[in-house]
Amino acid sequence: MPFAAMEQDKGNSVKYLLVKDDETGWGIYDKPLRCFGCGIGWFCFLTGLLCPLVWYYGTFLYFSNHYRKDPRERAGLAASAIAVSLSLSLSVSLSLL
Numbered sequence: 001m002p003f004a005a006m007e008q009d010k011g012n013s014v015k016y017l018l019v020k021d022d023e024t025g026w027g028i029y030d031k032p033l034r035c036f037g038c039g040i041g042w043f044c045f046l047t048g049l050l051c052p053l054v055w056y057y058g059t060f061l062y063f064s065n066h067y068r069k070d071p072r073e074r075a076g077l078a079a080s081a082i083a084v085s086l087s088l089s090l091s092v093s094l095s096l097l
Contacts, residue, residue: 033072041067041076048083059084 033039038046044058058080061067067074 033070039070039073039076041073041078041080043076045076045079045083048080052083052087055080055084055087 034043036043040061041058044054044061048055048058058077062074062077062081067077
């Protein structure tokens with residue numbers, strides 16, 4: 001696994017080296033996200049507006065730490081989890097009326 005290396009010269013400035021993947025030469029976050037470039041999390045959130053069951057899939061991925069593969073996925077998966085919690089709390093509060 002490639003890692004970022006830092007070198008410090010005499011002027012106390014830190015030089016950062018570019019992190020690249022060994023096989024392809026791409027940086028770790030240069031590869032486009034799946035699902036039309038927006039990531040599986042935001043795809044689940046947007047698709048969940050039409051079919052709310054997809055939010056549950058995104059929530060499952062969020063709580064199973066799917067975002068550790070690519071941290072850019074975390075925001076979309078969290079949005080799906082928030083949508084599920086809001087929809088559940090709304091349905092429970094409406095059923096109590």
